[in-house]
Amino acid sequence: MKIHFDGAARTVTGSQFLVEVNGSRLLLECGLYQGKREESFTRNRSFPFDPESIDAVLLSHAHIDHSGNLPNLVKKGFKGPIYATPGTVSLAEVMLRDSGHIHEADAGYMNKKLAQQGKPLIEPLYTIPDVEIAIRQFERREYNREFEPVEGVRAHFVEAGHILGSASIVLDITENGKRTRLWFSGDIGRKHLPIIKDPVLPQDADYLMMECTYGDKVHRDPEEAYMEFSEVVKHAIRNKGKIIIPAFAVGRTQEIIYMYNRMVREGVIQHIPVFVDSPLAVSVTDIFNMYPQYFDEEAKRFFVEAQASHHYDGVTYTRSVEESKAINNMNGPLMIVSASGMAETGRILHHLKNNIEDARNTILIVGWQAPFTLGRRLAELEKHVRIFGEEYTRKADVVTIGGLSAHAGQDMLLTYAQASQASLRQLFLVHGEERGAEPLMEKLKDRGFENILYPALEQTVEI
Numbered sequence: 157m158k159i160h161f162d163g164a165a166r167t168v169t170g171s172q173f174l175v176e177v178n179g180s181r182l183l184l185e186c187g188l189y190q191g192k193r194e195e196s197f198t199r200n201r202s203f204p205f206d207p208e209s210i211d212a213v214l215l216s217h218a219h220i221d222h223s224g225n226l227p228n229l230v231k232k233g234f235k236g237p238i239y240a241t242p243g244t245v246s247l248a249e250v251m252l253r254d255s256g257h258i259h260e261a262d263a264g265y266m267n268k269k270l271a272q273q274g275k276p277l278i279e280p281l282y283t284i285p286d287v288e289i290a291i292r293q294f295e296r297r298e299y300n301r302e303f304e305p306v307e308g309v310r311a312h313f314v315e316a317g318h319i320l321g322s323a324s325i326v327l328d329i330t331e332n333g334k335r336t337r338l339w340f341s342g343d344i345g346r347k348h349l350p351i352i353k354d355p356v357l358p359q360d361a362d363y364l365m366m367e368c369t370y371g372d373k374v375h376r377d378p379e380e381a382y383m384e385f386s387e388v389v390k391h392a393i394r395n396k397g398k399i400i401i402p403a404f405a406v407g408r409t410q411e412i413i414y415m416y417n418r419m420v421r422e423g424v425i426q427h428i429p430v431f432v433d434s435p436l437a438v439s440v441t442d443i444f445n446m447y448p449q450y451f452d453e454e455a456k457r458f459f460v461e462a463q464a465s466h467h468y469d470g471v472t473y474t475r476s477v478e479e480s481k482a483i484n485n486m487n488g489p490l491m492i493v494s495a496s497g498m499a500e501t502g503r504i505l506h507h508l509k510n511n512i513e514d515a516r517n518t519i520l521i522v523g524w525q526a527p528f529t530l531g532r533r534l535a536e537l538e539k540h541v542r543i544f545g546e547e548y549t550r551k552a553d554v555v556t557i558g559g560l561s562a563h564a565g566q567d568m569l570l571t572y573a574q575a576s577q578a579s580l581r582q583l584f585l586v587h588g589e590e591r592g593a594e595p596l597m598e599k600l601k602d603r604g605f606e607n608i609l610y611p612a613l614e615q616t617v618e619i
Contacts, residue, residue: 243321381559
């Protein structure tokens, strides 16, 4: 068996791992790489393998850095099944359509400029018709139900606790008469996060591929994050300012609204206008309401009391461009939650452009930001940033609340790895920059782990 680390190796995005076994080729994840524009353009358009040679894809969850290049894979010849949980399939369908629309729109915008400069035009990475073809290749598999993606491999999904439908992928492989369990963590969630169930820990794994995004940090308790968030809202109310939140449409947006509603219900704050300005987030919220069986017990009770809906009083979900533009003419205090989560595309850019130079406002960062993205520049408190090619002087406050992360922190990652330490032959750390991986490796070694590999991009390991 060979594992090719073709993405999310020594970085966080662009998840892509090729497993060769029994003459078959399984691809775990097929995500978009997010980073420097030119590097992203090149890496996302080419694969280090022949897409036609892939027999099946297993997808852990719907986030675009894990699923976003599937339409391109299909466009370039992949014809096999794409296995995922029902929740992941439902989310991936709307997210990939949205991604296709963005690629079409971005290419159209760039081509106008290129045409004016007399330069060659570009093709979108993929289009909405390409997405529709890829969607037809999805096959739903429930948690804890075994299936055989290729001969000699029994697979099943277990709860990863990261977003709705997120899963760790367990492969029980029989090769040359020997049985091996390969456990791919996907993105690991945290205990006691709002809405989603806690992650299932590895059992009897021989080889563990584990994310290490926050291997250098112990997250604060989610309750502390809730209190910090409430202080940001109180500050905005006092200053009559706007809170601008770049947030992933899946998971983070729903958690923010959940916490806002909790603040109001508990009397921590008064109602303020809240706008979820993302057609994708609106669709995703509807999908959340389709899968209450994925919620933890606290969320189930909460949603029963709230009539099983995220559509609370005081929260407006906008779809049209006209509705989005109208928000710009409103005075604070108010809150705007909009995609993308790293402030690279979408309506959030317009809201940042219109509000970043007003000292009454607050930009709230609620998740990890990839290097070289606008979100990372804001999180690092840069004073001057470029939006749509124009330079803006940041006068708005920037507040980062790390406790809202849907990724496991260092303590949870150690717990996760140690759950299978007795059976483990080798541990691979993926989905992490060096600043996350190196401190985690030291902690793991202190706990008796020996065979730890932090693979380089496109490295191949034979096991």
